[in-house]
Amino acid sequence: MKKYILLGAYLLLSAVLVSCDDGPVYEKTGTISEEGRTLKMSGTINGINKWPDSYSIVVAGFSDESEYAVVTKTIPVPATEGEEIKVTMTGISDEVSTVELCAIDKLRRRIISFQSMDDLTTDDDTLRMNTGIVNVSMYSAIQQNVFNKGCIGCHGIATSAAAGLTLLEGNSYQNLVGHSSTVATGLLRVKAGSAEESVLHQILHTTGWKTDHSNMITEPHTLTLIDDWIDNGAQE
Ligand code: HEC
Structure with missing residues (x-):
């Protein structure tokens, strides 16, 4: 339901903004669900800066078949250690069966998983993950x-x-x-x-x-x- 209200608001807003050209608006709204779901992650993630550049600390979606991430979003180093971070990852397709807080290498291969979320059923298109306080140092x-x-x-x-x-x-x-x-x-x-x-x-x-x-x-x-x-x- 919420989705449709949002969609309606989006259409209305788009119509106001681009009222002379509504072609692309239909194209875009038509593909929302195909673009996949969105993850909103929050938590206090300590120790990111202790990793060398060849690794990244990310939230990532994995399928059952592969240890290479389907979709990833890098977690920023907080301005001050201990500060809560919020990260949004979009484009989580249906092949994704777990969403994980993990370290990956340059090829997006899972090196270490710190937390994993296996139940990806949601009422709307948004998954929510709260990691609490996690030490992700090497x-x-x-x-x-x-x-x-x-x-x-x-x-x-x-x-x-x-x-x-x-x-x-x-x-x-x-x-x-x-x-x-x-x-x-x-x-x-x-x-x-x-x-x-x-x-x-x-x-x-x-x-x-x-x-x-x-x-x-x-x-x-x-x-x-x-x-x-x-x-x-x-x-x-
Ligand atoms: C089956 C028992 C056993 C397991 C399991 C084991 N170790 Fe050992 N480890 C030993 C023994 C016995 C020594 C003494 C070295 C020797 O003489 O072989 C030792 C020695 C070591 C040393 C050298 C210590 C020194 O003073 O230099 C390191 C380092 C070490 N182990 C690391 C590990 C790590 C890391 C793991 C896990 C991946 C591990 N060990 C698992 C029995 C074990």
């Missing part, structure tokens, strides 16, 4: 998607952590960045600015360690994410 992405999922089983609480390394949220940063390795003498677990010289990189890419870590992360883009994080200064 480091947070790695903590949620790598350490929490595949590492803390062995690198958990300090008293039983393998190699004395705990990768639990809240502890992992201090345990990694600038911290001496207990298994590779003279090296740091993470040397900010140099993935190659960091034991974290080495142990995930090479064999010959007591515990083989080289198959623990199978997605190349996740390994790249860790390297990019270190090479770009390993910010918290």
